[in-house]
Amino acid sequence: MPDPATAPARPAVPLERLGLTDTVSWGKAAATMWRVMRIGLQTPWQVTLALISTLLAAVFQLVIPQLLGHAVDLTQGAATGDLDAQTALWWTALAVLGVSILRGVFATFQNYFSEAVGHHTGYRLRLAYYDKIQHLSFGFHDSVHSGDLITLGLLDIEGARMFFATGVVRFVLLFVLIGVGGWWLLRIDVWLGVLALSFVPYVGWRSSQSQLELRQTWLDLQERLSVLSRVMEENLAGTRIVRAFTAEAHEMDKFRRASTRALDLAHERVDLRVDSTAAMTLSFLLAMSAVLLVGGLKVRAGDMTVGTLTAFLTFMTILQMPVRQLGMLVNSVARTSTCGARVFGLLDLEPSVSTAPGARDLAITGPELRFDRVTFAYPSAPDTPVLRDLSFTVRRGEIIGLIGAPGSGKTTVAQLIPRFYDVTAGAITIDGQDLRDVSLGSLRQAVRVVSQDVFMFTTTMENNIAYGDPWADPDEIETSSDQAQLHAYVDALPERYRTVVGERGASLSGGQRQRMSIARTLLLSPEVLVFDDSTAAIDARTEERILAAIRAGRDKRVTILVAHRLSTLADADRIIVLDRGTIAEEGSHADLMALGGRYRTLWDLQNRSFGDRR
Amino acid sequence: MSGEQEVERHDVREDGRRPPRAVVGSHRIEEEMFGRVFDPKILRRIWAFVKPYRRQVQISVMSVLIFTLSQLAIPMIIRYAFDVGLAPGAPAMALYLSVAAFAAAVAVNYASSMVQERSVGKVAENVLFDIREAMFGHLQRVSQSFMDRTEVGRLMSRLQGDVNAMQEFLETSVVSVGDLVLLFGIVGCMLWLDWQLGLLTLSILPVLFLVRIVWLPKAREAFIAAHETNSVTNGALAEAIHGVRTVQGMTRQTVNATLYADKAHANLRTHLTAAKYAQVLVPVVDTLTGLSMAVVVVLGGAMVLDRTLDVGVMVAFLFFIQRFFDPVRSLTMQYSVMQRAMASGQRLTEVLDVPLTITEAADAVTLPDGTPASVEFRHVRFAYVPGQPVLQDVSFRVEPGQTVALVGPTGSGKSSTMALLHRFYDVTGGEVLVGGHDVRRIAKASLGRQIAMVLQEPYLFTGSVIENIRYNRTDATEDQVIAAARAVGAHDFILRLPQGYDTILTERGSNLSMGQRQLVSFARALVADTPILVLDEATASIDSHTEQDIQRALAVLLKGRTGLVIAHRLATIRNADRIIVLTGGRVAESGTHDELMALGGHYAGLYRSGHASFDDRERP
Incomplete structure (x- = not known):
């Protein structure tokens, strides 16, 4: 049995099912990196400047040890041509200063422009990601954990966007420093050059290996820390239940297990990191002592000048840091190819519901809504149809009630009308036009659903009500708020419609949220209005007033009320009783009561607890 | 970008104007990121957490010192090798000796860096986890009223962000000790090697300090701006x-994409500015390094030519200069780390110092098994905020085995009554008795064995179904769990879940329906098997079918127990032995359904008006 304190935060199934996995082939990795690079190339000047600056900065950096070596030789009576030694030293000093300044300036350009390319890449990826998320259909969002999408949008984009700086630019820098610098050393003295460079392969290998290990353990650590966060968050949010069961000790225990698991790995990472950096420093210093010994013997033998030995040693100190970065280069490649693959995997998804090519805008004459032998199964469970062969018609001015047991398909009907999903078989038409043949934008402007769950945006009350029409003027907002029986409440708030609500604002009760959602929808005066059990948390008297407002506006539209409280539907023109996706009963309240079937049973059941009201 | 050509009514207008009533994301209220650099009070608090590891800290500081000395030794040995080992005619032994010394310094360097970094890293991690555990443990004991008024998100940022800032501070502190020693060591070595050349070279050092001091506040502003736009964009x-x-549903895609692009673009701009600030010091450091090296080349070179300076000293100077600016950089960085740590430390101590108001009395009693499970409120007064009483002189008694329904409008004090029974809060006046003892004199664990609670919103934890039903009764057998689930009618649907009782429930049980969650929480209360059960009935509308299941489960749950139910459903209310009507924090009416109906008071009025629920009628 999985330990709740240590089980992974959630099964990682959904993203894998979408092919957004961590496994990548070399070919795919290369393609991903090239694609990241192509986004970077949209700022060609910055890319060019970064690369040129990198080259120059590296070259100037290589010149410094030679100048210093030359200076030392000058003090040892080296030939200075026409100049006396003192003047030559002056010129050398000036050169050291000039080259240092140039290196600094170009290093700045290198860093700045490569960062800038990374930020531009991130900016472009973010915009594309945001837009894609907005357009992917409900079927997609049902199947993916929202936390995974946030991680993808934050961490994976972050992982991919820096490729130019951490991968490309660093590669150029290391290539010049190690390649050109090494060639220069070997040219001066092969054996000493080999000794001076002897630490490079080891450090390169070691840092690559440890970077990959650190990356893996970092991912593991994040997983363990997220489990720990979950344990803490659930405890703090559920503090009443913890206290109700006097489970503080149990919770502490859960916390300690999760905490220890994370701490152990954190310790492991410290060891991993320290072992590798210490080993790298050791190999570097050992190479240096070998150079000192062999070079010293050569100087003694007169085969080498003191200045050249100084240049060798200085060069080694310059090379030390970049060589360690070989590992970061490897890490960058690994990171970009996995993160990038996940991001692009999502960006390449096509919404399963979208406007067909050549589709026209919906033209409303009635409106008349018709379900014509509609069968539907959710994409996540294609074998279990939720609606079977369902047909009904609603005409302008009509109010239709839909009821049924949980799972009978009421909400599904509501969600098919604005095409949040496409029907599996059959067709839904409005004024004879198949929903799939009209543009999605025009359809959704005509059809509005007040859903069960209300999403509040953290902004003012008026911004929330005007969510569908942010150009609405205050009068319109107030009118629809009044129709939804919300106005009196908002009016009593200190800042009225300017009151900030939502996650970090004033909190609304369930009924207030539902009324806000109704106001939001009424503001848009849709031609097809669907209430998906959206008055459940509103008390009977207020609900009655809202229904009166809906009845008043019925003439120009089609109205569908989905409910499980039968009193909501009492005034509907027609009531459809759904049972496992088909129509079990249909008729007016009086018809259905007379029929004595399911509706009647449900009516009796619900009114038993209503005392002697009816 | 999506390739869809949607017609949207509420687009951003052609003149580029944004809709007046549209925003994406919300502006976060950021906390103070930086505090005073040095706050002895907070440092003392931090030290209390470091103290258990003081041996490791001592070892770390020792090895940092040794490590720094070995770093200083390396150029000095090179100098010796150059001047003694390479001098024409000097014995070869001198070179071998220097190389041997070099190798020894390398070995010391390796060993001390291993010891230092390992122990620093681990101590910092340990302290981080210890602080977190202390805070988490403290939060288990603080009063419920503190938890009520504190956002979970805020506490989480204490437990994560602020604790991490402390870790960073601890790690860098020990390293800073090394940097400081290194800086003084380099200065000392240079002056010792040649004080004149040393002074000249070092005269450049203060320039960097000055530049950094000017740079720091501006750079920090840019970094904070970047940090803020980033969190705003991420929030959106x-x-x-x-x-x-x-x-x-509201077809807001186009408007939102435009508004998001505005935010993302602002974020891009602040990041480019921050990148400029991050880079602007690079050429300064390079210039100063170049200048120092030029001084050594010109003056040092001249001195070598005059034979007043050994060439090895000149070489050693060049090596020292290359190491020179690193400690300056990290020391000025430490300044920001300190400030951040003090701000975080301040917030951490605020949590750790939340007073414990509900504590166990020293002479608290443990109720023996079989204590008659009676509940009594005697003249109870209670206020969350002084001067705003929630309960005023509430008295009632529930005999063992009885079920009492509490009804009344929102704000009448029902939930407070229930919370007082389990001592989530202490009464302001009067007393609450369980089994004849004042709850303030009963040991916490003992009270826990008397009372189980079912809350209005069924709260489930991530973990398997069986773990959730067991909860803290970890010794409950599988058979007991299944029996409880059967009794409340949850067994059948649990078996239909993909892995039955081992199915992992995601966040708060979101993969179950509301009714199913309710039933699991009933099973959990049943496994707890306490003589007293407190139940806050769900107001959330549940469909009629599930409601029947829940009513049946309730009957099972209350059988043979003392029950206190905040009732919303008439079916529950009618089945109670007694009904207490609370209004405005007082007992307005009390009796059986029939008695209250005969009384013709508040209850009868509500009942006749035919509302499904007696409360939570939203105020107009």
Whole structure:
């Protein structure tokens, strides 16, 4: 049995099912990196400047040890041509200063422009990601954990966007420093050059290996820390239940297990990191002592000048840091190819519901809504149809009630009308036009659903009500708020419609949220209005007033009320009783009561607890 | 970008104007990131957490010192090798000796860096986890009223962000000791090697300090701005993901994409500015390094030519200069780390110092098994905020085995009554008795064995179904769990879950329906098997079918127990032995359904008006 304190935060199934996995082939990795690079190339000047600056900065950096070596030789009576030694030293000093300044300036350009390319890449990826998320259909969002999408949008984009700086630019820098610098050393003295460079392969290998290990353990650590966060968050949010069961000790225990698991790995990472950096420093210093010994013997033998030995040693100190970065280069490649693959995997998804090519805008004459032998199964469970062969018609001015047991398909009907999903078989038409043949934008402007769950945006009350029409003027907002029986409440708030609500604002009760959602929808005066059990948390008297407002506006539209409280539907023109996706009963309240079937049973059941009201 | 040509009514207008009533994401209220550099009070608090590891800290500081000395030794040995080992005619032994010394320094360097970094890293991690554990443990004991008024998100940022800032501080502190020693060591070595050349070279050092002091506040402003726009942009993305169904239902995609692009672009700009600030010091450091090296080349070179300076000294100077600016950089960085740590430390101590108001009395009693499970409120007064009484002189008694229904409008004090029974809060006046003892004199664990609670919102934890039903009764057998689930009618649906009782429930049980969650929480209360059961009935509308299941489960749950139910459903109320009507914090009416109906008071009025629920009628 999985330990709740240590089980992974959630099964990682959904993203894998979408092919957004961590496994990548070399070919795919290369393609991903090239694609990241192509986004970077949209700022060609910055890319060019970064690369040129990198080259120059590296070259100037290589010149410094030679100048210093030359200076030392000058003090040892080296030939200075026409100049006396003192003047030559002056010129050398000036050169050291000039080259240092140039290196600094170009290093700045290198860093700045490569960062800038990374930020531009991130900016472009973010915009594309945001837009894609907005357009992917409900079927997609049902199947993916929202936390995974946030991680993808934050961490994976972050992982991919820096490729130019951490991968490309660093590669150029290391290539010049190690390649050109090494060639220069070997040219001066092969054996000493080999000794001076002897630490490079080891450090390169070691840092690559440890970077990959650190990356893996970092991912593991994040997983363990997220489990720990979950344990803490659930405890703090559920503090009443913890206290109700006097489970503080149990919770502490859960916390300690999760905490220890994370701490152990954190310790492991410290060891991993320290072992590798210490080993790298050791190999570097050992190479240096070998150079000192062999070079010293050569100087003694007169085969080498003191200045050249100084240049060798200085060069080694310059090379030390970049060589360690070989590992970061490897890490960058690994990171970009996995993160990038996940991001692009999502960006390449096509919404399963979208406007067909050549589709026209919906033209409303009635409106008349018709379900014509509609069968539907959710994409996540294609074998279990939720609606079977369902047909009904609603005409302008009509109010239709839909009821049924949980799972009978009421909400599904509501969600098919604005095409949040496409029907599996059959067709839904409005004024004879198949929903799939009209543009999605025009359809959704005509059809509005007040859903069960209300999403509040953290902004003012008026911004929330005007969510569908942010150009609405205050009068319109107030009118629809009044129709939804919300106005009196908002009016009593200190800042009225300017009151900030939502996650970090004033909190609304369930009924207030539902009324806000109704106001939001009424503001848009849709031609097809669907209430998906959206008055459940509103008390009977207020609900009655809202229904009166809906009845008043019925003439120009089609109205569908989905409910499980039968009193909501009492005034509907027609009531459809759904049972496992088909129509079990249909008729007016009086018809259905007379029929004595399911509706009647449900009516009796619900009114038993209503005392002697009816 | 999506390739769809949607016609949208509420587009951003052609003149580029944004809709007046549209925003994406919300502006976060950021906390103070930086505090005073040095706050002895907070440092003392931090030290209390470090103290258990003081041996490791001592070892770390020792090895940092040794490590720094070995770093200083290396150029000095090179100098010796150059001047003694390479001098024409000097014995070869001198070179071998220097190389041997070099190798020894390398070995010391290796060993001390291993010891230092390992122990520093681990101590910092340990302290981080210890602080977190202390805070988490403290939060288990603080009063419920503190938890009520504190956002979970805020506490989480204490437990994560602020604790991490402390870790960073601890790690860098020990390293800073090394940097400081290194800096003084380099200065000392240079002056010792040649004080004149040393002074000249070092005269450049203060320039960097000055430049950094001017640079720091401006750079920090740029970094904070980048940090803020980043969290704003991320917040907008999170909102788009969570609210995607509303966005699509309201066809806000185009407007939102434009507004998001505004935010992302602002974020790009602040990041480019921050990048400029991050880079602007690079050429300064390079110039100063170049200048120092030029001084050594010209003056040092001249001195070598005059034979007043050994060439090895000149070489050693060049090596020292290359190491020179690193400690300056990290020391000025430490300044920001300190400030951040003090601000975080301040917030951490605030949590750790939340007073414990509900504590166990020293002479608290443990109720023996079989204590008659009676509940009594005697003249109870209670206020969350002094001067705003919630309960005023509430008295009633529930005999063992009885079920009492509490009804009344929102704000009448029902939930407070229930909370007082389990001592979530202490009464302001009067007393609450369980089994004849004042709850303030009963040991916490003992009270826990007497009372189980079912809350209005069924709260489940991530973990398997069986773990959730067991909860803290970890010794409950599988058979007991299954029996409880059967009794409340949850067994059948649990078996239909993909892995039955081992199915992992995701966040708060979101993969179960509301009714199913309710039943699991009933099973959990049944496994707890306490003589007293307190139940806050769900107001959330549940469909009629599930409601029947829940009523049946309730009957099972209350059988043979003393029950205190905040009732919303008439079916529950009618089945109670007694009904207490609370209004405005007082007992207005009390009796059986028939008695209250005969009384013709508040209850009868509500009942006749035919509302499904007696309360939570929203105020107009």
